[in-house]
Amino acid sequence: MALKGLDIFKLSPKKNCKECGSPTCMAFSMKVAQGAVSIDKCPYFSEEAKAAMSEATAPPMKTIKVGTGDNECTLGGETVLFRHEKTFVNKTRYAVNLCSCMDDATIEEKLAMIPKVDYERIGERMYAEMIYVNYAEKAGADKYVELVKKAAALNRVLVLGVEDPEVAKAALEVCKDSKPILNGANASNFEAMNAVATGAGVALGVFGKDDSELYDTIAALEKLGNKNLLFNANIASVKDAYSTAVRFRKAAIKDNDRTCGYPSIVNLSKIASGDLHLQAALAALFTVKYGSVVVMDQMTYAEANPLYGLRQNLFTDPQKPMKVQPGIYQINGADENSICLTTVDFALTYFVVSGELERSGVPCNLIINDAGGLSVLTSWAAGKFSSSSIAKYFQEADIEGKIKCRKLCIPGKVAVLKGELEAKLPGWEIIVAPREAVQLVKFLKDMQ
Numbered sequence: 001m002a003l004k005g006l007d008i009f010k011l012s013p014k015k016n017c018k019e020c021g022s023p024t025c026m027a028f029s030m031k032v033a034q035g036a037v038s039i040d041k042c043p044y045f046s047e048e049a050k051a052a053m054s055e056a057t058a059p060p061m062k063t064i065k066v067g068t069g070d071n072e073c074t075l076g077g078e079t080v081l082f083r084h085e086k087t088f089v090n091k092t093r094y095a096v097n098l099c100s101c102m103d104d105a106t107i108e109e110k111l112a113m114i115p116k117v118d119y120e121r122i123g124e125r126m127y128a129e130m131i132y133v134n135y136a137e138k139a140g141a142d143k144y145v146e147l148v149k150k151a152a153a154l155n156r157v158l159v160l161g162v163e164d165p166e167v168a169k170a171a172l173e174v175c176k177d178s179k180p181i182l183n184g185a186n187a188s189n190f191e192a193m194n195a196v197a198t199g200a201g202v203a204l205g206v207f208g209k210d211d212s213e214l215y216d217t218i219a220a221l222e223k224l225g226n227k228n229l230l231f232n233a234n235i236a237s238v239k240d241a242y243s244t245a246v247r248f249r250k251a252a253i254k255d256n257d258r259t260c261g262y263p264s265i266v267n268l269s270k271i272a273s274g275d276l277h278l279q280a281a282l283a284a285l286f287t288v289k290y291g292s293v294v295v296m297d298q299m300t301y302a303e304a305n306p307l308y309g310l311r312q313n314l315f316t317d318p319q320k321p322m323k324v325q326p327g328i329y330q331i332n333g334a335d336e337n338s339i340c341l342t343t344v345d346f347a348l349t350y351f352v353v354s355g356e357l358e359r360s361g362v363p364c365n366l367i368i369n370d371a372g373g374l375s376v377l378t379s380w381a382a383g384k385f386s387s388s389s390i391a392k393y394f395q396e397a398d399i400e401g402k403i404k405c406r407k408l409c410i411p412g413k414v415a416v417l418k419g420e421l422e423a424k425l426p427g428w429e430i431i432v433a434p435r436e437a438v439q440l441v442k443f444l445k446d447m448q
């Protein structure tokens with residue numbers, strides 16, 4: 001049974017030293033009891049106290065790491081059901097499906113398509129982070145292992161969809177160092193698959209013909225000492241998949257049932273086989289409703305643009321403004337003689353404006369000052385993007401020492417700042433730029 005905050009407080013060091021980030025040991029104990037923070041954040045809990053509490057105070061949902069180096073993905077670890085309650089922490093990852101049942105031309109075409117979608121949006125790389133490699137018995141083990149090798153060459157996290165322990169072992173031989181997911185334990189093979197997965201040190205995905213069989217198989221694997229697990233949402237229908245994903249997440253977070261507290265895999269290429277439009281719609285649904293890994297038949301820009309935008313909105317901490325660092329951003333090979341523009345540090349504003357500036361091809365210096373991570377009009381209304389704050393930043397960052405050009409464009413929405421800025425930045429020509437970023441390309445070209 002879960003410990004209450006008071007139980008944890010009784011075992012706490014009671015130093016109130018704040019090193020854990022909480023103002024008091026009592027506040028920290030309450031957070032630990034809610035599963036919002038790990039007991040390890042306090043360096044002073046005795047080993048005995050930790051051992052007594054570790055199981056009871058573990059977050060309700062396990063955090064699983066797969067992949068290595070730059071490809072490492074963290075899955076699970078959520079503490080709330082709804083983003084507005086606090087924040088979601090580990091975003092959904094998308095996998096493109098390959099199968100050894102596919103002919104060579106299809107496989108080559110799919111492999112060539114995967115790297116094509118790779119772009120940045122508000123500082124985040126958007127691409128298919130995973131490849132699902134499904135084993136078809138009739139194609140044989142050799143073809144499967146060859147396919148795994150080809151997929152591994154794309155440098156993504158692999159999910160090996162294979163339920164035969166011997167084939168799984170052969171496939172892991174060629175890719176286990178990259179920490180793939182072995183997705184193939186079920187009620188009849190879980191002991192053998194557990195031995196293969198733990199032997200290779202990889203996470204194990206679990207199937208069940210219904211939620212109750214899935215639950216029992218996870219419990220049996222836990223008894224064998226394996227908690228490096230993921231569960232598969234039921235692929236019988238959309239309704240069943242949704243039901244598994246939601247029921248398991250609710251049981252983990254609300255009822256503290258740790259056997260349900262694992263990241264999920266939702267295989268849309270099985271649930272909506274061949275229907276790419278339905279898959280795209282379902283990918284959005286399972287991004288919102290608890291898919292940790294969502295498998296799709298393809299990820300082109302048509303799927304990626306809305307999906308990654310949705311994911312980024314959902315997995316951004318609403319308590320923290322999305323900001324970029326203040327500084328001078330040199331665009332299109334700008335130097336000290338290039339024209340200057342300024343705007344706020346709100347990440348969305350920065351990326352939209354810098355994208356348009358890049359598109360213009362005109363060398364320019366984009367000067368970003370600390371405006372609290374708010375949009376232009378909001379920060380202006382809050383007094384964080386004013387003639388005084390801009391002039392102060394110019395002084396602090398020694399802009400005049402770094403840039404010789406004395407032309408500064410300000411956003412059209414704060415044209416009202418022009419007069420004040422001319423007074424506070426003597427020697428600078430203040431130019432009012434357009435109100436909308438999309439008009440910047442023509443504006444800059446005309447100025448040239």
Ligand code: SF4
Pocket residue numbers: 012013014015016017018019020021022023024025028029041042043044045
């Ligand atoms: S770090 Fe430990 S001892 Fe210090 S306030 Fe936090 S819980 Fe208390």
